[in-house]
Amino acid sequence: MSPDKRYISIDFSKNNLLERNKGLSIILDISNFLSSSQKLDDILNGAAFKMLEHFEFDACRIYLLDKSGRHLHLSACRGTDPGGLEYVELGEGFTGKAASTRSFVAQHVSELEDKQRGILLANKGFKIIMCVPLIAVGQVVGVMNLASGKLIKLDQEMIDLFEVIGNQVSVAVKNAWLYENILKKKDKLSESKKMIEFFAYSTFHDLKGPAVAIHGISKLLIKKYGHVLNDKGRGYCEKIQQTSEQIVTLVERINIYVQAKVAPLNIEDLKIGEIFNELKDEFFSVLDSRHIKLIEPIADSVIRADRLSFMRILRNLVDNALKYGGDKLSEIRLGYREEKDFHIFSVSDDGVGIKKDQCEKIFQIYQREKTSKGIAGAGLGLAVVRELAKRHEGKVWAEPGERKGATFYVAISKKL
The missing domain is CATH 3.30.565.10 (Histidine kinase-like ATPase, C-terminal domain)
Structure with a gap:
């Protein structure tokens, strides 16, 4: 910065960033995509698409850890038929190992310990497999599995780039889970709200009717047969009237309270x-x-x-x-x-x-x-x-x- 200036002003350009630093440009593009949706399927399928778009891979599979923390289930797949690759135990094969050890794993298909899985991948045309653990806030949420039909030059800079992208994907996954949980709670609250409204409506009508009837009958009783009743009998009738009036008032106030919570505002x-x-x-x-x-x-x-x-x-x-x-x-x-x-x-x-x-x-x-x-x-x-x-x-x-x-x-x- 020249001594006669107190600040630097540079116009931001994605193209210029790509020319200066391809890795940061890729991270920016994937980050922008991941922030565009809260739906888990969109995030995972989009992330797999972006990995194939930016790197020399032929297939991308993304596995997520289930609630038990012992199994990985295939949740997104691009570039290959997932047949035979839908389910992995934690610690099983290169995918399970990447999750259990929280480590980046890269291996030639021909050198896989699981020969049956090696044959399955080789028949799909793959020579190289790479696994990126998806870790967010110290917690493993899954594994991103990348496959290529040709050899790829791998260095520490590229591994670091994959790990950063894996972190971005895992954070987006956790946010999507949180969003799904909020929607479920919202649905439960909506259901509870409807139950409260129904209960209030039922209570209002089921209690008010009999209470009004009791009030009317007791009033009629005093009017027609008050001369037959003694003071104690007439006192009982008046007490019945007062109690029934209180019931009606209470029911109406409960209804008002519920309406205050749920009635639409104009x-x-x-x-x-x-x-x-x-x-x-x-x-x-x-x-x-x-x-x-x-x-x-x-x-x-x-x-x-x-x-x-x-x-x-x-x-x-x-x-x-x-x-x-x-x-x-x-x-x-x-x-x-x-x-x-x-x-x-x-x-x-x-x-x-x-x-x-x-x-x-x-x-x-x-x-x-x-x-x-x-x-x-x-x-x-x-x-x-x-x-x-x-x-x-x-x-x-x-x-x-x-x-x-x-x-x-x-x-x-x-x-x-």
Whole structure:
């Protein structure tokens, strides 16, 4: 580099690289190919094709080690009929030896210890056999077997080149296995998701129907035969009514929770001011009857979210404040601010509040605080909020107030 320059700039050219360093050019070409697919068959067959394209070989076979670690199975073949060569024991012949010793092996076909295999290869027209162990992260995954019908000049530089290519192929194989494993797990998760949906649907319909019927029958019983029953009998009927109502409510909330996890989202533009006004109208009666103020900020921003899901998030948080805020609850405050990647919404109250060690637990399914004893609920409201926040690529968290009350935060991604 000349003293008057502080950097070097050279245009990259495959042709120039080929002229300067054929070995690196081959590695680059094979590396580019191996990175173009995640399918194991494509990787192996393509690697075999590339070896015949770049070197003076007539055939290439690639064996992979099975899960037991004792057998090698032919997984790709180019340039020859694989008949009689599909299966090799670890340590058997030149292929098995290359795998067991983790060594490069080159041998004349005429000098093979296994005379029967030597005759088989000679009849296919081969004179030279080379085996390259496929090693990735210290683990042997297979062997690449190369064959030629003529003698090949072999030196240490070429052996090093084969070993580097073998490493590239083995890494690609391991990545393909990982990809296949991910796809299988994805299919299992999809199947589990469908089972959960089916279970929720069945539970919703199978339990709700009988519960509604029990409620109706007990109500009819009191209406028509209440004068016959004594106070104890009428009390039993009322208890049946209350219990059946609780069953229906619980089943509906379980269904809402499942839908929060799996129902498709309809992402659209939402005006924050309109959402806050709609929420205030929805809770007007209960707020007015309990003399509680709902304070919302002046916000004219637009976010992208699923309308039904976002309304359920805010509704559940306001409802949570009303349920657990206590008798001295007098104010619920809605908040909004923007960060670089998220819209941050908050619902604060001046009620009973929560303990710091409960701030994470309360978002778990069926989780209820000790202070909620005697208050109707299934412990699903905040779990639904958490699931809906996740599906909007965000999160939810809670913080206790300095003296009383609590604040719940929901982050919604700006990238929806």
